[in-house]
Amino acid sequence: MSLFSLFRRGTAPVARERLQVLLAHERIARGKADLLNVLREEILAVIARHVLFEPDKVRIKMDRGKSLSTLEVDIEIPSGLSGNVSAQ
């Protein structure tokens, strides 16, 4: 402790605390974004083995609640393009 700090407490402890709180939240958010991307790629790879679809017509959404989370996968399959199921 220098004499100086007796008169004025520095602002560094505030900076540290704000960063710790913020980064804890941001790291969780990043983890979620990555999970959704992984799920998206793996789910589409499985479906693409059996059904033809346009990658643009796919929506994947995840809602996280306190007691229940849902994963919604919405894939538009054009009529006449779903023919190779029996071929696999």
Place this chain on the structure above:
Amino acid sequence: MAHVLVVTSGKGGVGKTTSTAALGAALAHLGDKVVVIDFDVGLRNLDLVMGAERRVVFDLINVIHGVAKLPQALIRDKRLENLFLLPASQTRDKDALTEDGVAKIIAELRTKFDWVICDSPAGIERGATLAMRHTDSAIVVTNPEVSSVRDSDRIVGLLDSKTIKAERGERITKHVLITRYDSSRAARGEMLSIHDILEILSTPLLGIIPESQEVLRASNLGSPVTLSNAGSAPARAYFDAARRLKGEKIPITIPIENKGIFYKLFGRKAA
């Protein structure tokens, strides 16, 4: 065996280019063959900091597009014969960088150099992700300031997910290089301490570069600070960091400039 190293940070203005030039020159001075690559297409500055701005003929984008061969674009440093610069293009934008083109250049440089040091642009867009793509290890340049630490945390996340090594399931070696550190302000609690930064980022430390007028003086002269004034506090800190990169075990200290007894008293207390 070549080692590919990216100098990155997320935030701009924290000292990536200064550190790339200083560490590249230090490693070359220690006897290794070094190439520094500027990935900041459209806003190149490594040429200026190295004092080679008037010798640029071909650049990274010319090599990617096949306009020039790699050896034609490499600029040999006038002070150290084993230090080379591959400049970025000033007239193109970052979309001119292609993944294949960068892969080929890095692969060719690996066969010719001990160190391939990639100076990343700020941000997390194409230029920054391509600069880190092929890297073996990373230096995350961080200032003791909240926005810089936050951006460093983001970059650490990208290094662990977007690099080729990470995608193969291997670990990227990452180190924090703290620049513009003022030990007297940290001691007074006005600036995040080294301990705070390392605890928040949970990444090991490569070195601490003290805030110094020598850094501005060196860039004014167009010389890496490790060559313009090798005895100055920031140069000694960069040389120590370079030796740590080479695997030497050197205890981390904060070099202090000789500024009289008042400064020394405060400085010692902090270190």
